[in-house]
Amino acid sequence: MTNIIVDHERCAQCGICALVCPSGIIDAVDETHFPQVQEINAPRCMNCGHCEAFCPSQALLLDLRPEEKVPLPTDAGTISPEDIAFYLKKRRSVRHFTRDPVPRETILEILDIARYAASGGNGQPVQWLVVHDPEKVRRIAGITIEWMKGLLNTAHPMSGYIPMLISAWDQGHDVVCRGAPHLLFAHIPEGNPIASVDATIALTHVDIAAPAFGIGTCWAGFVAAAAMSYEPLQKELGLPAGRKSAYAMMFGYPLYKVYGIPRRKPLEVTWQ
Ligand SMILES: Cc1cc2nc3c(=O)[nH]c(=O)nc-3n(C[C@H](O)[C@H](O)[C@H](O)COP(=O)(O)O)c2cc1C
Numbered sequence: 001m002t003n004i005i006v007d008h009e010r011c012a013q014c015g016i017c018a019l020v021c022p023s024g025i026i027d028a029v030d031e032t033h034f035p036q037v038q039e040i041n042a043p044r045c046m047n048c049g050h051c052e053a054f055c056p057s058q059a060l061l062l063d064l065r066p067e068e069k070v071p072l073p074t075d076a077g078t079i080s081p082e083d084i085a086f087y088l089k090k091r092r093s094v095r096h097f098t099r100d101p102v103p104r105e106t107i108l109e110i111l112d113i114a115r116y117a118a119s120g121g122n123g124q125p126v127q128w129l130v131v132h133d134p135e136k137v138r139r140i141a142g143i144t145i146e147w148m149k150g151l152l153n154t155a156h157p158m159s160g161y162i163p164m165l166i167s168a169w170d171q172g173h174d175v176v177c178r179g180a181p182h183l184l185f186a187h188i189p190e191g192n193p194i195a196s197v198d199a200t201i202a203l204t205h206v207d208i209a210a211p212a213f214g215i216g217t218c219w220a221g222f223v224a225a226a227a228m229s230y231e232p233l234q235k236e237l238g239l240p241a242g243r244k245s246a247y248a249m250m251f252g253y254p255l256y257k258v259y260g261i262p263r264r265k266p267l268e269v270t271w272q
Helices: 016-020 081-090 104-114 134-149 162-170 195-213 221-229 231-237
Strands: 004-006 060-062 127-131 182-189 216-219 243-252
Touching: 081 195, 104 127, 104 195, 127 134, 134 162, 134 182, 134 221, 134 231, 182 195, 195 216, 195 243, 221 231, 221 243, 231 243
Parallel strands: none
Antiparallel strands: 004 060, 127 182, 182 243, 216 243
């Protein structure tokens, strides 16, 4: 149960905290009333932190590890429409990597950014498994190929092009992990119906943040599919009990640079 700490010296009693609280649990604020949450309403707090983030006089703290609050430097995080457009349009799936390992500290910096991704009810159900050892990545690719072999001549939607993938693998091409040095798994609690969306959102944050650190990513669809159902791969991953892989992503330092922006389908929008 969380409550709020209000610095009465600083509070301008503007009431924005009460207006932005998505749970509507901060009592109406005026010249004679400071923000407060009734004890009975406190359990409805999602710990989203909007009350403190939107407070113009920074007078309010969520009483949840208050010492961890990070002040936002003036103008930090602003980006022009042109810059964000080029940055995002330039993002590409990277399938060729150098052999240089990405330092653990850099990976942690990127995952730390992904902590701020949206999640249903601010549940923050996503945790991470980083396969940092390239040997293990290779082993996971091999296990994924074994999984594919089991799908041959079945009605699985992938069964049509699996023979091609297996044959490429047999000829020494890593069509599964693309020779990436590292793999990232977003894992979620079993039996949480919305957590897989949260995982996709968090991974998208990683996908977007990584290039700012000079790191290339590629969603690892085959590995992710195998990890959902193939026991030998689940064993290899050894996720904590009660948690399952939601999706996976390969990453490393890109071997090639991007010099252009590819074509895409035209925008289709319906207005109502
Ligand atoms: C859910 C998902 C799974 C994917 N799985 C793979 C994969 O297993 N192997 C691969 O090489 N690319 C994979 N991709 C990358 C797509 O092929 C790529 O996003 C698409 O061709 C567009 O290219 P771009 O990401 O450079 O814009 C995946 C992408 C998504 C979104």
